[in-house]
Amino acid sequence: MLEKTVRTFTFIVTKDCQLACKYCYLVGKNDKERMSFNTAKAAIDYVLSDSYISSSHGIDFSFIGGEPFLEIELIDRICDYIKSELFWRNHHWFDNYVFSFSTNGINYNSKEVQNFIKKNYTHLSIGITIDGTKLKHDINRVWKDNPNKGSYDDVVKNIPLWLSQYPDEATKVTISSADLPYITESVLHLYSLGIHTVNINVVFEDVWKDGDDNLFENELIKLADAIIEGSYYMDYECSLFSDGIGKPLDPVNDNGNWCGSGHMLSVDAAGNFYPCTRFAAYSLREKKPVIIGNVRAGIDKNKLRPFLTLDRLTQSPQKCINCEVASGCAWCQGENYDAADTNTIYQRSTAICKMHKARVRANNYYWNKLFRKLELEGKREEFELNRPKNQNPIC
Amino acid sequence: MLKYLVILLDDSAVSYCHYESGKERKLISLEALKSAILFAMKENLNVHIVWPDYELPKDYKEIINGIDHINFADASFAHDADILVANPLDWDNIPEKSVVVVKTGIRDFIEKPEVFLPLLKRVARLNILFEDISVFKDEMVTGFSYALDFLTDAIIEQYKKQNKVQVNILTDRLILDQMNNCNAGDESVTLAPDGQFYVCPAFYFGGEKSVGNPNEGVHIKNSQLFRLDHAPICRNCDAYQCNRCVWLNKQQTLEVNTPGHEQCVICHLERNASKRMLDKIREIGEFLPGKEIPDIDYLDPFEKIEK
Ligand code: SF4
Numbered sequence A: 001m002l003e004k005t006v007r008t009f010t011f012i013v014t015k016d017c018q019l020a021c022k023y024c025y026l027v028g029k030n031d032k033e034r035m036s037f038n039t040a041k042a043a044i045d046y047v048l049s050d051s052y053i054s055s056s057h058g059i060d061f062s063f064i065g066g067e068p069f070l071e072i073e074l075i076d077r078i079c080d081y082i083k084s085e086l087f088w089r090n091h092h093w094f095d096n097y098v099f100s101f102s103t104n105g106i107n108y109n110s111k112e113v114q115n116f117i118k119k120n121y122t123h124l125s126i127g128i129t130i131d132g133t134k135l136k137h138d139i140n141r142v143w144k145d146n147p148n149k150g151s152y153d154d155v156v157k158n159i160p161l162w163l164s165q166y167p168d169e170a171t172k173v174t175i176s177s178a179d180l181p182y183i184t185e186s187v188l189h190l191y192s193l194g195i196h197t198v199n200i201n202v203v204f205e206d207v208w209k210d211g212d213d214n215l216f217e218n219e220l221i222k223l224a225d226a227i228i229e230g231s232y233y234m235d236y237e238c239s240l241f242s243d244g245i246g247k248p249l250d251p252v253n254d255n256g257n258w259c260g261s262g263h264m265l266s267v268d269a270a271g272n273f274y275p276c277t278r279f280a281a282y283s284l285r286e287k288k289p290v291i292i293g294n295v296r297a298g299i300d301k302n303k304l305r306p307f308l309t310l311d312r313l314t315q316s317p318q319k320c321i322n323c324e325v326a327s328g329c330a331w332c333q334g335e336n337y338d339a340a341d342t343n344t345i346y347q348r349s350t351a352i353c354k355m356h357k358a359r360v361r362a363n364n365y366y367w368n369k370l371f372r373k374l375e376l377e378g379k380r381e382e383f384e385l386n387r388p389k390n391q392n393p394i395c
Numbered sequence B: 001m002l003k004y005l006v007i008l009l010d011d012s013a014v015s016y017c018h019y020e021s022g023k024e025r026k027l028i029s030l031e032a033l034k035s036a037i038l039f040a041m042k043e044n045l046n047v048h049i050v051w052p053d054y055e056l057p058k059d060y061k062e063i064i065n066g067i068d069h070i071n072f073a074d075a076s077f078a079h080d081a082d083i084l085v086a087n088p089l090d091w092d093n094i095p096e097k098s099v100v101v102v103k104t105g106i107r108d109f110i111e112k113p114e115v116f117l118p119l120l121k122r123v124a125r126l127n128i129l130f131e132d133i134s135v136f137k138d139e140m141v142t143g144f145s146y147a148l149d150f151l152t153d154a155i156i157e158q159y160k161k162q163n164k165v166q167v168n169i170l171t172d173r174l175i176l177d178q179m180n181n182c183n184a185g186d187e188s189v190t191l192a193p194d195g196q197f198y199v200c201p202a203f204y205f206g207g208e209k210s211v212g213n214p215n216e217g218v219h220i221k222n223s224q225l226f227r228l229d230h231a232p233i234c235r236n237c238d239a240y241q242c243n244r245c246v247w248l249n250k251q252q253t254l255e256v257n258t259p260g261h262e263q264c265v266i267c268h269l270e271r272n273a274s275k276r277m278l279d280k281i282r283e284i285g286e287f288l289p290g291k292e293i294p295d296i297d298y299l300d301p302f303e304k305i306e307k
């Protein structure tokens, strides 16, 4: 069944960031495009008054950048406005909303951010992205004004505070070719910092070199051994291992779209609406942005139709339709669009094909080894009852 | 599979579909025309020639006559063409039993459906083409349906007089059992006066990239998206008379395989009017036994997918 409603509404509050991460897909980052409060207000007024857009049960108001906490004062004002409008409009999202952030964590401990957290504590979801060990993190995540300086130390100092406030929050790690040898030590390092859930995805872009799949598989087997031998599986989670992946998919019952674009509307500083942030100009390498409206004219619902009717089979090449290990093989609609031969969202990029297959092999190894161990120890049932539940978000 | 080749002889050649032709004359080169005809012969394609409103040199006509073809022309210029594009000023001069295309605006159609009455009496087939589908608003549903019913009654009057006139938006759905769309990009391509292939004339005039030429063949990237089985909304639809205009799709939704709301609603109002027509004809006597057009509770199949 098609879900028509918007689940996430993202404010691209700034395109600026203190860092210049080497894998960052935001090709057009800059320090000029900051959202004004009036633009944010107009976007909120539109979203709350459009019954089609705001018909979902609840909503995630998400703030991204660049680095969103660079604009904490603006965000605070926006959130106050949302809360008061939900109240005055007697809106069904009142008390059914969350403000979410994906931050590099650098100014997490600032007075402004901490005041904001205290004010909105129960409605916040904050993910700090840290890539693993200092070595791994600093390969990619360098300061914009000093590309030789990594940002690990500036982030890790804030992890204890973050975990004391949000002990169940996850971190998201993005893997590109150069990171492959560091996966095991990075995951174990994040566990040692007290982070219980580590969500990892390989970049969707066509960057994978010959042999990367073998490297990935071997590294994941190393990680599997470490997690199982160290008994981390009881309390910790790593999204790379999931017993649902690597199976054929049913053409009728498993025909949904993977990616949530179209349900994740975004607005930028110019007041333009996008199906998700990946369709804004600053995220695209090759293609024009896909603008589906603006805060003055509203959303052109015709432009949402392709996103809301996308299914797996229509966009997939035959090899994916026939694939024996298709489940869990993800895609990003924005990357599909950017990489497609024409201006379409209906051509699935399969740049991660060999990496997914490598992951499936290591994943099979992990579960075979883990279940055998649990059975020998008589703990399989206990594990099934208590295993951590990972939502495995990809965007 | 490719079945048809449309050849636009000139930028100013008559427009028979959802696009405007060029204002300036620009005649195709003789060489390009020759290679296109050769291509059509080798690929077994049916050729549609779209004429401008001026006389072409004799050598052009000789080449064109070297292959079986169908002519599209402005009714004010050539009365002997197979398909005439006409406007009310031409009505009186249109030969009996012609096949005629009339382009009209949605509002004009709603306000003055009687304009078509004289044509119903004399033509074999009338194709009404709405040139401004995107201006359709949901408030127009009733007015549009009334206009369709008005024409339906006029068509039935002709049937009573044994004049079996066809009108695309009303009678096609009566006899179709599957989609009969334009299928540009799948079953047809267009050769433009620049000697290049395009998905259809609208893609040429709209500044889209060419998709090959007679020497290199047709190379449409993501060509599967022009097929019905790759159109998630349309493949679940039974408004079989719809053009499923991939050009309008691209304009309205940015995707050739996804129609906008307006195109769908208009075609479902036509479909539903065809159903009412079927019921009315059967009040007179037996007609197309076994044929049924089911009741549906939506005007846009997108809503059906949503449910
Ligand atoms: S990209 Fe490769 S692994 Fe993924 S579904 Fe397609 S064929 Fe299977």
Ligand code: SF4
Pocket (backbone or CB within 6 Å): B017, B018, B019, B182, B183, B184, B200, B201, B202, B203, B243, B244, B245, B246, B247, B248
């Ligand atoms: S796609 Fe078909 S219906 Fe649409 S303008 Fe082109 S020829 Fe006409």
Ligand code: SF4
Pocket (backbone or CB within 6 Å): B233, B234, B235, B237, B238, B239, B242, B243, B244, B245, B259, B263, B264, B265, B267, B268, B301
């Ligand atoms: S009515 Fe809409 S869904 Fe049906 S064929 Fe036409 S464009 Fe497609």
